[in-house]
Structure formats: structure tokens, C-alpha cells
Amino acid sequence: MHHPTANHSNNNIEAVAFEVNGTQTGFLKDITCADGSKENVKTYTLYQARWFVLLAVCLVNMAYNALWITFSSISDIAVMYYTIEPLVVDWLSMSFLLAFMLFALPAAGFLSTYGLRATILVAAILNTCGTFTRSMGIQRDGFVYIVAGQLMIAVSGPFIAAVPPELATTWFGEHERAIATSIGVLMSYVGVAVGFLQPTFIVPDSKDLNRVLEGIDYLVRSQAIFCSLSLVLVVLLVKDKPATPPSLSQELRGNKLDNIDVSFFTSIKLLAKDLDFNLTAQAYGIMFGLLTVISTLLNQLVKANLKTLPDSQIGLMGFVATIIGIIGILLFGFWIEAFQLYKFTATFVYVVGTICLVCFSASIQWAKSYNFIFVSFCVFNLVAVPYTSFGLEQIAEITYPLSEFTTCTLAMMTGNMYGLVLTYIFGWMVEMDMLKPVNCGCIALSILGLILVLIAKVPMKRTEMDHAKVQSTPLINKFNYEST
Numbered sequence: 001m002h003h004p005t006a007n008h009s010n011n012n013i014e015a016v017a018f019e020v021n022g023t024q025t026g027f028l029k030d031i032t033c034a035d036g037s038k039e040n041v042k043t044y045t046l047y048q049a050r051w052f053v054l055l056a057v058c059l060v061n062m063a064y065n066a067l068w069i070t071f072s073s074i075s076d077i078a079v080m081y082y083t084i085e086p087l088v089v090d091w092l093s094m095s096f097l098l099a100f101m102l103f104a105l106p107a108a109g110f111l112s113t114y115g116l117r118a119t120i121l122v123a124a125i126l127n128t129c130g131t132f133t134r135s136m137g138i139q140r141d142g143f144v145y146i147v148a149g150q151l152m153i154a155v156s157g158p159f160i161a162a163v164p165p166e167l168a169t170t171w172f173g174e175h176e177r178a179i180a181t182s183i184g185v186l187m188s189y190v191g192v193a194v195g196f197l198q199p200t201f202i203v204p205d206s207k208d209l210n211r212v213l214e215g216i217d218y219l220v221r222s223q224a225i226f227c228s229l230s231l232v233l234v235v236l237l238v239k240d241k242p243a244t245p246p247s248l249s250q251e252l253r254g255n256k257l258d259n260i261d262v263s264f265f266t267s268i269k270l271l272a273k274d275l276d277f278n279l280t281a282q283a284y285g286i287m288f289g290l291l292t293v294i295s296t297l298l299n300q301l302v303k304a305n306l307k308t309l310p311d312s313q314i315g316l317m318g319f320v321a322t323i324i325g326i327i328g329i330l331l332f333g334f335w336i337e338a339f340q341l342y343k344f345t346a347t348f349v350y351v352v353g354t355i356c357l358v359c360f361s362a363s364i365q366w367a368k369s370y371n372f373i374f375v376s377f378c379v380f381n382l383v384a385v386p387y388t389s390f391g392l393e394q395i396a397e398i399t400y401p402l403s404e405f406t407t408c409t410l411a412m413m414t415g416n417m418y419g420l421v422l423t424y425i426f427g428w429m430v431e432m433d434m435l436k437p438v439n440c441g442c443i444a445l446s447i448l449g450l451i452l453v454l455i456a457k458v459p460m461k462r463t464e465m466d467h468a469k470v471q472s473t474p475l476i477n478k479f480n481y482e483s484t
Contacts, residue, residue, distance in 0.1 A: 044246050050171035052237045054180060057167055058187040059230040060124045061160050065191030066198065067127065067153045067223060068096045071146075073315070074199045081212050082143040092150050097292075097420040099154035100161070104413045105268075107158035108406045112264040115240040116170060119159050119405075124231040126156035131224035138217045140209070161188070162412055165392045166405035170240075174247045174466040175337060178393050182333030185389035186326055193322045196315075249465035253401035267402045271410060276398050279456035281411040283346065284391040286449035287353065289418025290442055291384045294360075294377070295321075296423050300430045301438070305368050313370065321378045325385025332386035342394040343458045349383045350450035356380035357446050361439030388415075400462035 071078050075089040111119040130152030137145030164184025168177040202222075203215035245251035271277055294301070299314050336345060356376045363372035392408045399407040422445075426438045 044173060044248070044251075045242075045244055046173050046176075046246055047171075047242045049237070049239070050180075050242065050246075053171055053239065054167065054183060056230065056233040056237045057120055057160070057163055057184060059226075059233060060120060060127060061163070061184060062187040062191035062194070063127050063223070063227050063230055064123065064153065064156055064160055065188045066195035067131065067150075067227075068093060068157075069192055069195035070199055070219070070223070071150075073196045074203050074205075077203055077205055077212060081209065081216070082140060082146075084143060092147070093296075094420065094423065095151060096154045096157055097416045097423075099151070100157050100416040101413055101420070103155055104158040104162075104409045104416075108162075108403075108409045109264045110159070111166070111405045112267075112403060116163070116166065116405075117234075117238045117240045120163060120234055120238050121231075123156040123160035123163075124227070124234045126152050126159070128224070128227040128231045130156070131220060131227045135217075135220045135224050138213060138220060140213075158409065162392070162405050162408040164389075165396050165408050166403065168393075169250055169396065169404050169462075170246075171242055172246055174249070174463070178337040178390060179333050181393050182329045182386075182389045185392070186329045189322055189326050189329070189385060193319060193326075196319060196322070200315075247466050249400065249462045252465055264406065267406050268410075270402065271399065271407060274399065276457045276459065277395065277407065279452045280391075280395055280398060280458070281414050283350075283449045283452040283456065284387070284395065284411045285414030285418045286445050286452070287349070287384055287387050287391070288412070288415025289422050290353075290357070290445060290449075291381075291388065292415070292419030293422040293426055294380070294442065296419075297427055297430060298377070300427070301364060301435070302370075302373060304430060304433075304435045305364055306370060306373075309370060317374050317377060320374075321381040322385075324378050325381040328382040328386040329389050332390050336390045336393065340460065340463060342390070342397065342460075343453065343456075345390065346387065346394065346453045347450070349387045350446065350453055352383045353380055353387075354443065354446040354450060356383070357439075357443050361443060365436060365439060394458060397460050397462050398458060400465065 071089055071092050075086060078084070078089050079086055107119065110122070130149040132149070133152060134146050134149030137143055137147075137149065164181045165177075167184065168180035172180045199219055202219045204211050206212060295318065298318055302314055302317075303309060332345065336342065356379050359376040360373060360380065363369050363376060392404070392411065395407050395411050396404045426441065429435075429438050
């Protein structure tokens, strides 16, 4: 039950402490409007601990993504040192996409049962155990330990990848959620950038196997130490939720879910019937898949008609595009936070993204210009990478009051499915010298995603609940609240 506990007058604002079951959650303020009328506005307590929780999650997320891409940037060295086929090295990374699809739903069910802290803890433990297992495989006959460790780390992905939007809703106020989610997702791309550069600086491209051994040893042990530190921070800093909810939507959701059976499996059934969610999830998945396949096959796509181009220039392109994508996450995060224009922004992303793919394909197919390829790929990352962040917030708005972890996990499963299937099919087509159909396929998928974005509605359920006036009795009663 809600009841006021104290009154304070301050000119035209009258604040009343607000309690739920004896716990103060915020203040009711009577604000005098310009026309002389009064409105009740509830403010909430935000705890400084939320930033430390976000820090711990960011480090685990960054570590996971750095570990995912570790051997891709030194694939030639790994093939030579461990005497394995190139496809085996590719599967060290591709297994992460497969693991996400296999374990995403169990991870969502785990969070629904055991909470946010336990879920993040599982991810941190798997990262740490995986890196220490890999450290046993530094010898040339120890590749089996590399594989075992990499599979452990792959399983951690479903437990951490969809955490940022859930964490943002659970710990952050309504005007901080998009930024918190952006920071959480941004760190995954920082991890990719680190995972791409760190091995190339540490492991020498040398015929001297002892030097390679020393480099791999230093690489995997330094990663194990970092993961251990992130695990310690998770144990010390992460809690399931703050003492009081950070927003009205979160408080009302908690009350509603306490009174209605919304189990994990019930949530899945509800989402299966939600047309707007399914259209938006498919659009999200297509963009995620396109970003994955183009980044993964960048070397093959560019070198199909620019065979003499050095690997270093393609690597530079990938690194710069990743940094630009990170900047884009922050820019779009502030834009969404300020204006909440999800559908408009998603449409803009797909229009610009489609134009970039046309330019990218034309540059590879006909112009054969490294500069044009570089610019079009970087601009594509500028819009596509942020969509993997604010797209999750868009889905959270559509599916409120269901768990953001569950809804965003399903969307990310779709993205990983597109990424895995497209990488396999388009990779084979590039090897068969079918570059033009690959380019046309990417453009067609982008146009399909644009159509889905235009068709899907984006009901702002969570934001509308945050802006609900306390005196709106029918709305409060709908969520089984009693007002006094």
C-alpha cells in the first residue's frame, strides 16, 4: 500500500515521502503548473552503486568479446603453430554463435529463476575457468585445451550478452536507461577491438616456435588474470536489484508480476503472439546478421577483386570501423535518451545502411576502390552498430512489463542465427566466386529489414508508465495498487 510519511513546503512544490510496504521509494511532489493546476509527480531514489554494478558487467562483457575473437586475428600463426586447418580456427569463433542459440533460452530461464547477480556470476566464472583451461594448451600438442576453454567461454555469452538492458531497467532511472544500455553494449565492441589488436601485438609472426610459445603463453595468462579480476568485482559489487525501484515503470512491473503468473514459459508464449515484437526482433536480427557476416567475411569480400591489397589495410579498416561504431553507440544513445524516437531512428538506420551496402558492393564489384570501400564500410558501422544497442531498448519498450533479458535474448538469438547461417552460406558463395549474388543478397536483406521496421508499431509501454500521474487511479488499480 502507498502512504505518505512527511510533508515539506517549498514555494510551489510540495513533497511527500512515498512508501511501499514500509519502505520509502521516493517522493510525491505537488507541482503547480503555469495554469494554476497541480500535478502529482513521483521522484525516485537512484543509488550510486548502480555505476559500480554497470562497471562490473561491462568488464565481464568486454572480456567475453575479446576472448571470442582472440585467435581470429592471428589465425595464420595458430594454423602454423598447432598444425591445424584454417576452418578449425574459424570455428573457435563461430562456435560462439552456435552456443548462443543453444544456451540463450536456458540462460533466460536461469535469470528468471535465480536473478541478475547469479546470472552475471555464472558468466564471469565461465570466462575465468575458460581462460585458465586455455592456459594449459600453450604447448603445440595442447590445442584440445584451447578448444575446451573456448567452448566454456562461448557458453558464458548467453548469460552476459543480454544483461545491459535488464540491468538498465533494474538499476537506472528513466532518463538514464538508454545511456546505461549503450555503455553496456559499447563495451562489447571495445572487447572486440581489444581482442583484435592484443594478439597481434603479443604473439609474434615468426618461424621461431619458442617465440610463438612465449607470446601465446603471455596472451592467455594475461587474459586469465583480467577475467579473474572481473570475477572478483562481480562478487563484491553486483546485487540483484537496489533497495528501492528506480522508476515508476519498474515499481509497477514488480507489483504486477508479483500478482500475476508471468513465468518464463508464459513470457515466451506471450511474445510468440506479439506481432510488433516479432517484426522488430526480425529487423534487429537482420541488421545484426548483416553486421556479423560483413565483418567476418571482410577480408574475402575485399580481396575478391583487390587481391594485392595488404592484410594490414583490411585490418585497419576493421579497427577504424569498430571505433566509429563505438562513437555511434554514444551518439545514438544520447539521441534516443533525449527524444525517444525509436521507429524514426530505426528507419533512418536502415535507409542509410542500405545506401552504404549499395556503395560497398559497387566499390568491390566495379569501382575496386579501397577508399570507397573504407568509407562505405565505416558509415555502415556508424549506423548499424548503434542499432544493436538502442534496438534492445526499443524491444524493451514494446514488451514491457516482461523481462528485458528474456525479450532481448530472443532478439539476439535471431541475430546470431542470421549471422551463423549467412556467414556459412555467403562464405561458401565467395569461395565459389559468386560475389555478385552475395552483394545482392546483403542489399535485399537490408531492404527487407527496412520494410519490417516500417510495418512494426512501437508502443511506448514502459515510457508511458513512467509518465503516468500518481493521481490516475484507474491506471494504478490496473496494476493492483491501492492509493491513499
